[in-house]
Amino acid sequence: MEPNLRDTPLRRFNTFWWGLALFVVFGIACFVIKNFFQDDEMYSADDERGKERIVKREQVEAAQAALLEFKKDGDSVQVPPSALFSLAGEILETKPADSGVPHNKEFK
Numbered sequence: 001m002e003p004n005l006r007d008t009p010l011r012r013f014n015t016f017w018w019g020l021a022l023f024v025v026f027g028i029a030c031f032v033i034k035n036f037f038q039d040d041e042m043y044s045a046d047d048e049r050g051k052e053r054i055v056k057r058e059q060v061e062a063a064q065a066a067l068l069e070f071k072k073d074g075d076s077v078q079v080p081p082s083a084l085f086s087l088a089g090e091i092l093e094t095k096p097a098d099s100g101v102p103h104n105k106e107f108k
Helices: 009-036 045-068 081-093
Strands: 071-073 076-078
Touching: none
Parallel strands: none
Antiparallel strands: 071 076
């Protein structure tokens, strides 16, 4: 492998500082463009979409309240026990059916 005679420590030092200066100039240009060429009226998509989300959330909460018929006392919610335990009883009573496929395992 032949040594490159144009590769010197001074050239490497110079290249590093030119690259750093170019990075700083790019940052200054972005700052100038952002602050001086910006529209005065700001439009926030989150605020506009937030209004729709609030309406949808209120509709969902109203539908859930109608289905569950629960009482709301401040931050706590009282759900009738029959709504919870009847479903839990059904889940616990059902057992998975046998698939009929042998597993071919032997236990000692």
